[in-house]
Amino acid sequence: MHRGPAPVATVLACLLAAAAPAGPLDDLAFSLVNAERAGRNLAPLAADPVLGAVARGQAAEMRDLGFVGHISPRGHRTTGARLALAGVSDASVAENVGCYASNRRGAGWKNLVRGLHDRLMQSPVHRANILNPAFNRAGIGVVTGTAASEEASEIPLPAVWIAEEFVNRRLVIARTAATLTVDGLEVRMYGTLPRPGTVLLRVRPRTGGISERTVAAPDGAFEIAFVLPPGTGRYEAQLCIGSGSNTPANAFTIDSGAPPPDAVAALGPAE
Secondary structure (H helix, E strand, O other): OOOOOOOOOOOOOOOOOOOEOOHHHHHHHHHHHHHHHHOOOOOOOEEOHHHHHHHHHHHHHHHHHOOOOOOOOOOOOOHHHHHHHOOOOEOOEEEEEEEEEOOOOOOHHHHHHHHHHHHHHHOHHHHHHHOOOOOOEEEEEEEEEEEEOOOOOOOEEEEEEEEEEEEOOOOEEEEEEEEEEOOEEEEEEEEEOOOOEEEEEEEEEOOOOOEEEEEEEOOOEEEEEEEEOOOOOEEEEEEEEOOOOOOEEEEEEEEOOOOHHHHEEEOOOOO
16 A cells, blocks of 8 residues: 655656646546556546546646645645645545656647656656556646756746546545534544445544444445544544454544534545
């Protein structure tokens, strides 16, 4: 399981650039990734609109701020933090990022995307993310603009920036709800498993200790509830598939002292 972002393969030093429509290029990049997987008898990745929005935002920020990487200089947001802000609670994620520019006459945006994809496949870590059989959903964002030539920085070249977000979605969280009761903050989580089974809830306060609860999901759907004493600080909650599992499928942070609408948030994976 990949718990953090992949190292960056910086193809070219990318500078501040003007925007250009790139929506159809997202689909091209996605098809290239799934073609690589199909050629190795791996299941295709399903497109996830939330991951796609995160990826496109990261690609645009790299272009606009002149960097290629996983940690944004604007607020120092990591991959896990960006995904958590979007509500992605999956515990297993990875990200590829890159930029590619060319002065080849008539290269066109599509050929630049293909060139960047080829370079990602030549990088062992990025290739491993693309071909990881554990990942089942992804979002890919591509933006276009201009980047400085490595030989002559004053010469702008057509360039594309890409971000690819991969997750292993083992269960689906339909919604979470938090309400104040006489006993404290009551948290309920609703979701579905891909098949009938059990869900293990593990709650860990920041001060130490742990409590566990197992809920059956005979038809795949589950509802799990727990109460946190008021004003006892922040907790980490993990959902695992199977009563004896030590591998979290989803992770959340819960603030027992926050207003109910703000109490539960996705917890980004360890960086």
